[in-house]
Amino acid sequence: MKLEFTEQQQAFRAECRAWLQAKVPTDDLGSGDTREGFAKHIVWEKTLSEDRWAAVSWPESYGGRGADLVEWLIFEEEYYAAGAPPRVTQNGIFLLAPTLFEFGTEEQKERILRPMAQAEVLWAQAWSEPNAGSDLANVASTAQRVEGGWRVTGQKTWCTRGMFCDGLYGLFRTDPDSTRHRGLSYMMVFFDQPGVHLRGVERLDGDESFAEVFLEDAFVADRDVIGQVNEGWKVAMATTSSERGLSLRSPGRFMATADRLIALWKEAGRPQRLRAAITRCWMDAQAYRLYVYRTATRMMEGGSIGADSSLNKIWWSELDLRMHELALEILAQDAELEDTAHARWLKDHMFALAGPIYAGTNEIQRSIVARRVLGLPRG
Numbered sequence: 001m002k003l004e005f006t007e008q009q010q011a012f013r014a015e016c017r018a019w020l021q022a023k024v025p026t027d028d029l030g031s032g033d034t035r036e037g038f039a040k041h042i043v044w045e046k047t048l049s050e051d052r053w054a055a056v057s058w059p060e061s062y063g064g065r066g067a068d069l070v071e072w073l074i075f076e077e078e079y080y081a082a083g084a085p086p087r088v089t090q091n092g093i094f095l096l097a098p099t100l101f102e103f104g105t106e107e108q109k110e111r112i113l114r115p116m117a118q119a120e121v122l123w124a125q126a127w128s129e130p131n132a133g134s135d136l137a138n139v140a141s142t143a144q145r146v147e148g149g150w151r152v153t154g155q156k157t158w159c160t161r162g163m164f165c166d167g168l169y170g171l172f173r174t175d176p177d178s179t180r181h182r183g184l185s186y187m188m189v190f191f192d193q194p195g196v197h198l199r200g201v202e203r204l205d206g207d208e209s210f211a212e213v214f215l216e217d218a219f220v221a222d223r224d225v226i227g228q229v230n231e232g233w234k235v236a237m238a239t240t241s242s243e244r245g246l247s248l249r250s251p252g253r254f255m256a257t258a259d260r261l262i263a264l265w266k267e268a269g270r271p272q273r274l275r276a277a278i279t280r281c282w283m284d285a286q287a288y289r290l291y292v293y294r295t296a297t298r299m300m301e302g303g304s305i306g307a308d309s310s311l312n313k314i315w316w317s318e319l320d321l322r323m324h325e326l327a328l329e330i331l332a333q334d335a336e337l338e339d340t341a342h343a344r345w346l347k348d349h350m351f352a353l354a355g356p357i358y359a360g361t362n363e364i365q366r367s368i369v370a371r372r373v374l375g376l377p378r379g
């Protein structure tokens with residue numbers, strides 16, 4: 001086992017670091033989940049894209065750098081260490097794009113990927129419905145065959161930043177006689193058409209970007225179906241593992257939070273009663289890093305990521321929450337002061353509370369680990 005980076009990887013890290021040092025905005029862009037903050041984040045996303053840093057792991061022909069998984073992880077470490085803004089294009093670049101690379105046609109890749117990387121066309125993930133959250137196979141939205149495509153009807157919910165997006169991707173029942181995970185198709189629905197109505201849902205922190213999407217006979221062209229008709233479940237499942245295990249939350253994000261937490265602890269006079277808990281967070285962030293590098297190495301050698309991605313999801317979401325709780329404990333009543341250098345901890349804590357819920361709740365992930373990783377019988 002060799003735990004060192006190659007010269008090429010070190011050079012890549014130096015290149016990322018230099019670019020980020022020169023370009024990361026020094027102004028606070030505000031929350032990317034408000035309309036004003038989102039607009040500022042889009043300017044940053046375009047800067048990333050202009051220099052081909054928006055999607056480093058994509059092939060150069062689509063505006064990426066052809067980086068392998070290890071280089072992508074290096075980029076992410078440098079990105080968060082530099083304090084760069086959260087990615088508002090994430091649900092397209094990290095979730096829809098891998099699906100297109102695996103299942104999309106050449107025409108879809110040519111048409112969809114570049115505008116996505118350039119932050120010209122923004123995508124919302126629309127798995128959830130009022131009665132299909134943990135039980136995703138309970139999707140009730142339907143698609144009816146018409147000339148040249150489909151008419152879709154139904155309600156999608158909890159679409160992150162959906163209010164500011166141009167379209168969604170999700171599952172629709174294309175075989176009316178089917179049940180559960182059979183007879184579903186994976187479709188992209190553009191918002192700019194009759195039959196699409198968006199309603200904002202305010203979050204706990206007051207941000208406005210969540211969308212409920214009401215669809216009534218909205219049109220989906222045949223060219224906007226990804227993968228085979230009625231095979232959408234297979235397409236969706238192929239990318240959920242990479243979402244939970246790799247692409248959604250890279251270790252760099254948690255290493256940066258652990259470093260900020262240690263800085264906060266030092267600034268607060270190094271309260272000894274929190275020393276062990278804070279050290280533990282730093283170690284857990286490092287452990288996650290090593291685990292993910294191992295997964296990346298395995299994947300680069302032809303392996304795949306499967307049910308063990310659920311372990312990652314539980315790990316990072318619970319670690320993130322722990323780190324934010326510790327920060328609030330250090331800050332005590334000062335945590336509630338707005339317009340201070342530390343105001344971010346309270347807001348980020350509210351988001352960390354959602355970590356065990358989004359991308360599949362941790363209860364569901366624990367069931368997956370029990371059955372598919374440990375081989376335990378169903379409870």
Ligand SMILES: Cc1cc2nc3c(=O)[nH]c(=O)nc-3n(C[C@H](O)[C@H](O)[C@H](O)COP(=O)(O)OP(=O)(O)OC[C@H]3O[C@@H](n4cnc5c(N)ncnc54)[C@H](O)[C@@H]3O)c2cc1C
Pocket residue numbers: 124125126127128129130132133134135157158159160354357358359360361362363364367
């Ligand atoms: C911040 C945030 C962002 C999100 N962004 C998106 C997005 O962009 N797109 C999108 O489609 N969705 C998004 N979601 C929705 C998210 O995926 C769902 O909330 C999640 O899948 C849970 O579904 P639900 O809310 O319907 O809860 P339910 O499925 O109704 O679950 C309620 C509770 O019951 C538990 N439970 C349910 N079934 C079982 C079971 N079989 N065994 C044990 N416990 C069970 C769950 O763990 C949970 O605690 C987001 C959610 C949050 C909080």
